[in-house]
Every structure is written in C-alpha cells, then in structure tokens.
Amino acid sequence: MTCRELVDFLFDYTADDLEPDAKAEFERHLSRCPPCLAYVRSYEATINACKAARDHVIELADVPEELIQAILAARRAQAGR
Numbered sequence: 001m002t003c004r005e006l007v008d009f010l011f012d013y014t015a016d017d018l019e020p021d022a023k024a025e026f027e028r029h030l031s032r033c034p035p036c037l038a039y040v041r042s043y044e045a046t047i048n049a050c051k052a053a054r055d056h057v058i059e060l061a062d063v064p065e066e067l068i069q070a071i072l073a074a075r076r077a078q079a080g081r
Ligand SMILES: [Zn+2]
Pocket: 002, 003, 006, 029, 033, 035, 036
C-alpha cells in the first residue's frame, strides 16, 4: 500500500468499514510510515472533536487551517475514486 492509497482508505478505516485484508495492509503501512501515522492520528482527533461537538460547542478556530485543508483533500480523493 502506498501513502496515496492509505489516504483513500482513511475514511473507511476510521469508520471501521475496511475488509480485514485491507485493514491489515493499512496498519502495516502505518507501522513503518511515521508521516502517515501522524496524519491518521490528527484525522482521528478531528473526528473525535466533531463527535464531541454534538454534545459540546467547540471553538472551530482551534482547528488548524492546514488540518482542515488536509481533510478536505482526503474527502476529494475519496469522492474521485
Ligand atoms: Zn505512508
């Protein structure tokens, strides 16, 4: 799995919607690719923040602009698959 493919799988991974084989590939890539691991961590943190926002109002200004752009880019990659 390449870094680009990992991004394509990210949404399904965080939704726990990957096939077992794909999930194993995904986690194998993460174990040896620190940049992707950091990316997934920040993505998950944002998702958790969004879930928390259902119960608590959070300051959107606390989310770094570059993280928002990265997520939007990942969504576009997902939609273009
Ligand atoms: Zn990678």
